[in-house]
Amino acid sequence: MPITLPPGTAPGLLTPGIDSVEAVDLGGGTMELNMGPQHPSTHGVLRLLLDLDGEVVRQCRPDIGFLHTGFEKSFESHTYQQCIPYTDRMDYLGPPINNLGFALAAERLLGIDVPLRAQYLRVIMAELARIGSHLLWFGTTALDVGAMTPFVYSWRERERILDINELVSGVRMHTSFIRVGGLLADVPDDFYAIAQSVVDTFPKAIDEYEVLISGNPIFRERTRNIGAISAADALNYGMTGPCLRGSGVPYDVRKQQPYSSYDHFDFDIPVGVRGDIYDRYLCRMQELRESLKIVDQALNNLPSGPVNTPDRRVAAPPRNEINTSMESLIRHFKLSTEGFRPPKGQVYQAVESPRGELGFYIVSDGSNRPYRVKVRAPSFSNLTALPHMVKGELLADLVAVIGSIDIVLGDVDR
Amino acid sequence: MKASQYLLDSGLRVGNGVAADPVLVFAVKAAIVVLGLTLAAAFLTWAERKVAGRIQLRYGPNRVGPYGLFQPIADVLKLLFKENLAPATRDKLLFLVGPSLAVGTAILAFAVIPLSAVNHGIGAGYDLHWDISHLNIGLLFILAVTSLGAYSIFLGGWSANSKYSLLGGLRSTAQLISYEMAVSFSLIGVVILTGSLDLEKIVTQQNHAWFVVMQPLAFLLYFTGALAETNRAPFDLPEAEQELVAGYHTEYSSLRFGLYFLGEYVNVITVCAIATTLFLGGWLPIVPFLSFIPGVLWFIGKVAVLILVVMWIRWTLPRLRYDRLMSLGWKVLLPLGLLNIVITGAVVAFQAA
Amino acid sequence: MLDAYIPILAFFGICVVFAAGVPLLSAWLGPRKPSPEKSMPYESGVVPQIGARQRFSVSFYVTAMLFIIFDVESIFLFPWATIVRQLKIFGFVEMVVFIATLFIGLVYVWRKGAFRWE
Numbered sequence: 001m002p003i004t005l006p007p008g009t010a011p012g013l014l015t016p017g018i019d020s021v022e023a024v025d026l027g028g029g030t031m032e033l034n035m036g037p038q039h040p041s042t043h044g045v046l047r048l049l050l051d052l053d054g055e056v057v058r059q060c061r062p063d064i065g066f067l068h069t070g071f072e073k074s075f076e077s078h079t080y081q082q083c084i085p086y087t088d089r090m091d092y093l094g095p096p097i098n099n100l101g102f103a104l105a106a107e108r109l110l111g112i113d114v115p116l117r118a119q120y121l122r123v124i125m126a127e128l129a130r131i132g133s134h135l136l137w138f139g140t141t142a143l144d145v146g147a148m149t150p151f152v153y154s155w156r157e158r159e160r161i162l163d164i165n166e167l168v169s170g171v172r173m174h175t176s177f178i179r180v181g182g183l184l185a186d187v188p189d190d191f192y193a194i195a196q197s198v199v200d201t202f203p204k205a206i207d208e209y210e211v212l213i214s215g216n217p218i219f220r221e222r223t224r225n226i227g228a229i230s231a232a233d234a235l236n237y238g239m240t241g242p243c244l245r246g247s248g249v250p251y252d253v254r255k256q257q258p259y260s261s262y263d264h265f266d267f268d269i270p271v272g273v274r275g276d277i278y279d280r281y282l283c284r285m286q287e288l289r290e291s292l293k294i295v296d297q298a299l300n301n302l303p304s305g306p307v308n309t310p311d312r313r314v315a316a317p318p319r320n321e322i323n324t325s326m327e328s329l330i331r332h333f334k335l336s337t338e339g340f341r342p343p344k345g346q347v348y349q350a351v352e353s354p355r356g357e358l359g360f361y362i363v364s365d366g367s368n369r370p371y372r373v374k375v376r377a378p379s380f381s382n383l384t385a386l387p388h389m390v391k392g393e394l395l396a397d398l399v400a401v402i403g404s405i406d407i408v409l410g411d412v413d414r
Numbered sequence: 415m416k417a418s419q420y421l422l423d424s425g426l427r428v429g430n431g432v433a434a435d436p437v438l439v440f441a442v443k444a445a446i447v448v449l450g451l452t453l454a455a456a457f458l459t460w461a462e463r464k465v466a467g468r469i470q471l472r473y474g475p476n477r478v479g480p481y482g483l484f485q486p487i488a489d490v491l492k493l494l495f496k497e498n499l500a501p502a503t504r505d506k507l508l509f510l511v512g513p514s515l516a517v518g519t520a521i522l523a524f525a526v527i528p529l530s531a532v533n534h535g536i537g538a539g540y541d542l543h544w545d546i547s548h549l550n551i552g553l554l555f556i557l558a559v560t561s562l563g564a565y566s567i568f569l570g571g572w573s574a575n576s577k578y579s580l581l582g583g584l585r586s587t588a589q590l591i592s593y594e595m596a597v598s599f600s601l602i603g604v605v606i607l608t609g610s611l612d613l614e615k616i617v618t619q620q621n622h623a624w625f626v627v628m629q630p631l632a633f634l635l636y637f638t639g640a641l642a643e644t645n646r647a648p649f650d651l652p653e654a655e656q657e658l659v660a661g662y663h664t665e666y667s668s669l670r671f672g673l674y675f676l677g678e679y680v681n682v683i684t685v686c687a688i689a690t691t692l693f694l695g696g697w698l699p700i701v702p703f704l705s706f707i708p709g710v711l712w713f714i715g716k717v718a719v720l721i722l723v724v725m726w727i728r729w730t731l732p733r734l735r736y737d738r739l740m741s742l743g744w745k746v747l748l749p750l751g752l753l754n755i756v757i758t759g760a761v762v763a764f765q766a767a
Numbered sequence: 768m769l770d771a772y773i774p775i776l777a778f779f780g781i782c783v784v785f786a787a788g789v790p791l792l793s794a795w796l797g798p799r800k801p802s803p804e805k806s807m808p809y810e811s812g813v814v815p816q817i818g819a820r821q822r823f824s825v826s827f828y829v830t831a832m833l834f835i836i837f838d839v840e841s842i843f844l845f846p847w848a849t850i851v852r853q854l855k856i857f858g859f860v861e862m863v864v865f866i867a868t869l870f871i872g873l874v875y876v877w878r879k880g881a882f883r884w885e
Contacts, residue, residue, distance in 0.1 A: 031821050033577050038812030040659060047813065054824025055585070055736050146647065146733025152470040218648055218732045395581075395658075396651075396735045440774050444781050497797045498790075502806035510790070518786035525778050547774035554845060555775075575820065576808035584827050591834040598841045605848040664809050669793035673786070737883075740830070744882050748837070748873065752866055755844065759851055763859035766852040 030058050037066045041144055041399045044409030046383075048398075055394045060387045064380075067413040075373040079339030080106045080180050083370070088174035090375065091411040093133040096125040096165075097353045099178035104259055105349035105360040106180040109342035110313060118182045118307040119261045120298045124195065125168070125177055126260075126351075127291040127298075131202070132161040133354035134284050134291075137406045141281065142213055144403035145222045145396075150212050157205050160198055167191060180340075181315055182308030192299065199296045206288050214285065223277035227389040227401035230275060237385035240378050241356025242283045243405055247275030253352040260351075265297045277404040284406075313340050339368040355379050355406055379411035443546050451521055455679035456486035462725050469729045496668040504665070505573035512570030513663075513670040516563060516677030520684060523559040526552035527687050528614045530697045530709035543614070544697075544710070552613040553605065556688060557598055560643065563681065564590040567645075570674065571662030582661025585651055585736060592743035593642040593649075599751030600635035603758040604692045617696030624695040631754050633693045635747055640685035642743070645678060647728035651736055686720035687713075694720075829881050840869050 030051040036042035045066035051059040071090055075083045087098035100122055107114065114122075135158040139151035162172040168187050169175040177184050213219050229239070234247040244251055252269045254262040270286035272279025308315050316335050317328035344366040350359040356378030365371040382405045389405075390398045460475060460483065467474025475482030500509060525546040533542040549555050564587055571583015604625050608616045616625075626633045642649035651661075658664070663674045690696060694716050697709030734742070808815055847854070847862050854861075876882070 031577065031823065032817060033581075034810045034813040034815070036811050042811075047811070052581075054826055055581075056824075142732065146650070147731060148466075149470050149729050152472065156471060213732075216732060218734055221738055222732060222735055394736060396733075440777060444774075444778055447778075448781060448785055494793050495796050495798075496793070497799060498794050499805055501808040502803075503808060513790060514783075514786035517789075518782040521785070522779060522782045525775055546778050547771050549771050549775070574808065577810060577815070579808075580823070584823060588827055588830045591838075592830065595834065595837050595841060598838070599844075602841070602844050602848045605845060606851050609849050609852055611845065611849060659809065659811075668790075668797055670790050672793075673789060741882060744833075744873075745877065749870070752870055755848075756863060756866060759848075759859050759862060762851045763854070763856055767855045 035398075041402065043140065043402060043407055046402070046407065046409055046412070048386075050395075050398070052395065055396070057390050057393055057395060057398055060390050060398065062383060062386055064383070064409075064412050067409045069410075069414065071414045072373050072375060075370050077369065079368050080342070080370065081339055083373070084179055085174065085176045088176055089410060090377070090414055091353055091355065091358070091379070091408050092173065093136055093408050094126075094129040094354045095174050095176075096122075096129040096178055097351055097358065099176060100126050100260065101349060101351040101353070101358050101360045103178050103180045104351065105347050105362050106342065107309075108347045108349055109345060109362060109364050110180075110311070110340070111343075112181065112309050112311045112314060114182045114309050115305050115307060116261065116303045117186075117305045118309075120302050121183060121187060121307060122178050122260050123262065123265070124295050124298045124302075125165075125175075127295045128161050128164060128195070128198070130291050130354045131288055131295075132158050133406075134288050135161075137284060137354070137403075138209060138213075141400075141403045142219075144399045145219060147213065147216075147219070150209060153205075153212070154209065157202060160194075164191070164194055164198070167194065179308075181311065182306075186307045192302075195295065195299055199292050199299065202292055203289065206285065210285065214282070220278060222396075222400055223281060223404075225274065226277050226393060226397045227404060228274055228276040229385060229389050233388065234275065234385065237388065238381040239356065239385055240381065241353070242280050242287065243356065243382050243385070245269065246272035246280035246283045248273055251357075253350045253357050257350060259349070262294075264301075265294045267291075267294050277400055280404045341366060341368045350376070353378055353411075355408065355411065356382060375414055377411045377414060379405075379407040379409075380414075383407050383412055439542070440546070447524055447546060448521060451524060451680050451683060452676065454683060455676050456490060457483075458679045458682065458721065459489065459675070460486045461721075462728075465722065465725045466729050469726075490669075490672065493669045493672040498670060499665075499667040501574055501576060501665050503575040505575065508569045508573035509665075512566050512573060513666060513673035513677070514566075515569065516566035517673045517680065519559050519563045519566065520677045520680035523556050523684050524680075524687070526555050526613060527684070527691060528617065528696065529713050531618070532614060545613075548614065549612070551611045553601060553611040553616075553692075556684075557601075560681070560684065561590075561594055563677070564594070566674075566677065567662050570666065574662075574665035576665050578659050578664045579662055582658045582664065585658070586645065586662060589642060589645075589649065589651060589739060589743075592740055593639045593747070596635055596743055596747035596751055597639035597643060599748065599755060600632045600639060601692065602751075603629045603632040603754045606755070606758045606762050613691050613696075617691055617698065620695040620698060624693060624698075626693040629693065629754070629758070631750065632758075633689070635751055635754065636689060636693070639743075639747060640689065641724065641727070642739070644681045644685055644724075646682065646724055648731040648734050649739060650728070650733060651739060682721060682724060683717065686717045686724065689720055690716040826881075833876060833881060836872070837869070840865075 030053045033050045033052050034047065035050055036047040037045035042048065047063040047066065049061040049063060050057055069089070071086050074086055078086070083102060084099055087102045088095040091098050135154040139154040142148075142150035165175050165177070166172045168191060169177040169184055175184075229237075229243075229247055231244075231247040231249050234244050235249065239247075240251065240253075248271050250269045250271045253259070254267075255269055267290045268286075270283045270290065272283050312331065314335075316332050317325075321328040322332050342364045344364055346361070346363045348359055348361045350357050352358070357376065358378055359376030361372075361374040361376065362370050363372040386401065386405060390401050393401070463485070464474040464482070466472075475485040478484040478488050526549050528543065528545045528548075530544040532544065532548075545552075567590065568583045568587040571579045571581075571586070574580075604616060605611060607625060607628060608619045610616060610619075641647075645651075663671055666674060690713060696716075697713040699705045699707060699709075699712055843865070844862070847858065851858060
């Protein structure tokens with residue numbers, strides 16, 4: 001821009017020379033780069049505004065909301081049981097755990113307990129979902145640092161978990177298997193053998209991954225002391241799950257506030273020391289083994305009995321009763337059309353999702369629909385720490401750090 | 415005059431004492447090299463995908479033709495009929511030059527690589543060299559031409575006026591020039607041993623033992639540097655799709671993108687051919703009694719094995735980070751290269767004295 | 768002697784024709800339906816606000832300088848390498864001095880932090 005003269009100045013005043021030299025804006029020396037939403041490694045439609053100095057990330061500003069679907073609002077116009085399929089689609093890598101969180105919260109509002117068999121089966125499905133989610137995370141983590149092959153290997157194993165999902169619910173991903181008051185149905189007979197074979201064969205597969213990646217010098221180089229966050233910082237940012245445990249805080253909802261009879265099982269909470277990508281990686285790898293331990297125990301101690309609560313407020317009357325009793329028929333009709341009405345009140349129920357503490361806060365006004373549902377999404381809280389973790393790191397590390405937080409954009413945006 | 419009659423008259427009947435027409439011989443050689451390299455590179459994409467498939471519990475391409483062999487042809491045809499997209503803000507000339515330079519330099523470097531031993535005195539005293547031209551400084555020629563390839567990547571990345579392209583272009587230029595030195599220093603050891611830059615002489619001097627035995631360090635340095643020079647994993651940072659989407663060729667489409675792809679594979683063939691020539695005895699058989707197999711086949715076989723190793727590495731290892739890559743080049747490969755030169759020089763000089 | 772370069776020159780011409788002709792062929796065969804969106808540079812699906820012609824990190828420039836220095840030195844090494852046998856110890860010692868100088872330079876820039884890219 002040539003310098004504009006104030007009005008009234010004589011044109012001759014501005015002599016050619018230093019005054020007429022165009023001012024060139026050199027900028028701050030950083031380049032502003034948009035990473036995402038259409039980018040191969042932002043794990044969905046995350047947009048990051050980066051200030052790059054060469055390859056160094058000076059500042060990182062996440063911009064979320066590209067996958068906003070308004071689930072929380074949708075809950076308000078659906079009956080409690082109808083909300084379950086929506087929870088599936090929030091954290092789409094661990095649907096049964098979302099189902100479980102919502103179901104437990106609604107059950108606490110109602111003040112009912114589900115039979116022990118249902119609790120154990122819920123644990124099995126939730127842990128299998130955790131394994132599936134961690135397997136996918138393992139593949140993408142390797143992919144983020146440039147190793148393409150482990151991705152295919154871990155999907156081979158994940159496929160078997162999806163097969164189990166299909167076996168019990170008829171759907172491979174969004175199972176909606178866990179319902180308020182129990183389960184969709186009892187598991188078929190061949191479930192036990194298939195689940196047991198998963199428990200028996202997976203440790204070998206995990207050993208294989210460890211050989212491929214854990215000991216790889218390039219992988220260690222890429223992840224050690226990268227994206228480190230101290231325990232205090234992690235707590236301040238509200239991080240939970242493997243990201244927090246990687247920094248050395250042994251916080252796990254399954255241990256702190258056991259739900260669905262998690263206290264019946266013997267398992268450990270792995271924690272890291274340095275809080276870097278590699279520690280988060282090791283935590284998750286160990287969690288895979290711990291989850292297998294839980295599934296194994298639940299399978300072998302699985303009690304018999306019904307899988308749905310006998311409480312008539314939630315459970316439909318049995319078929320033979322409907323045929324003989326008018327009241328039962330009306331109850332069945334009411335349940336199908338209106339659903340149930342929990343008492344007035346509010347409840348917060350947390351479960352441990354593969355990404356951290358997943359909380360459902362439900363306010364009931366006594367009607368058949370929740371007055372308000374707020375979801376405490378682990379990915380959202382963990383993502384807030386991203387700018388802190390990547391400040392001063394290289395662009396390549398940014399990708400690895402995003403992978404190590406293991407965000408699911410459906411969970412972030414809801 | 416019929417074409418066959420012309421060919422006979424112009425000297426293809428070398429066995430009957432007719433001197434071979436140099437122009438015709440050149441034309442045949444040039445056609446073989448250009449078409450051969452292009453075809454070989456195209457089928458390397460097929461081989462790469464097959465190898466990747468095998469490593470990754472998949473089949474790889476298996477729909478087009480037997481074993482999916484016609485897949486590369488289908489790919490090329492598809493690219494050929496695609497629209498050429500280009501950002502409006504590009505630098506028009508340089509944007510065009512980039513991909514052409516990539517493939518042009520890659521093919522040109524192959525001109526001096528001897529595929530087999532020279533056939534002396536066929537026809538009337540005509541020596542048939544198995545390269546396009548027999549230069550006494552062939553090695554220098556290769557170094558000169560391949561370093562021009564760095565321009566193609568930088569020009570492509572810079573001219574597109576897109577940030578991802580620019581970052582990829584900058585990265586790869588820094589990478590290519592850093593490893594350029596590691597590569598040329600590693601070759602000097604072999605030159606000291608042979609006292610010649612003539613590739614044919616270098617091969618014939620490996621009659622007793624391949625230079626990989628006498629120069630193992632140089633071979634490792636060269637192979638590492640060559641992986642980086644050709645942008646292959648674990649040094650494929652210029653096109654690290656997890657970070658830079660597609661790096662320097664983000665903005666290229668259609669066959670212009672295809673040319674970068676072709677250039678990369680031709681480069682892989684070239685560096686493996688150089689490694690074979692300098693370190694693995696070129697066309698020489700592994701053991702003398704196998705010499706009934708033509709030298710060309712030995713040469714191609716050795717190159718193929720090296721290329722297989724290159725592919726294997728790609729599908730196994732994660733990618734190095736940019737600063738580690740540069741550190742490796744400057745702080746490890748370069749000093750080791752200098753050390754290798756000093757040691758080799760000392761041995762040769764003291765032997766001569 | 769220079770005869771050997773005639774085929775090289777001819778082959779260079781062939782490479783130019785091949786490398787320039789192929790994109791022309793695809794430009795001729797491919798469709799052409801330009802639109803403003805298509806001709807926008809890619810930036811992850813976001814309309815770029817600023818072009819890519821900005822200042823970039825000086826470390827790339829330093830790398831280029833170092834390359835020029837060391838690559839020129841390597842050219843000096845090639846002629847020496849071909850005649851080590853004739854030069855014997857004298858040539859070797861001379862070259863060790865040369866390489867040592869090079870190496871000191873390398874250590875110097877190393878200590879100065881030219882190889883820190885973070």
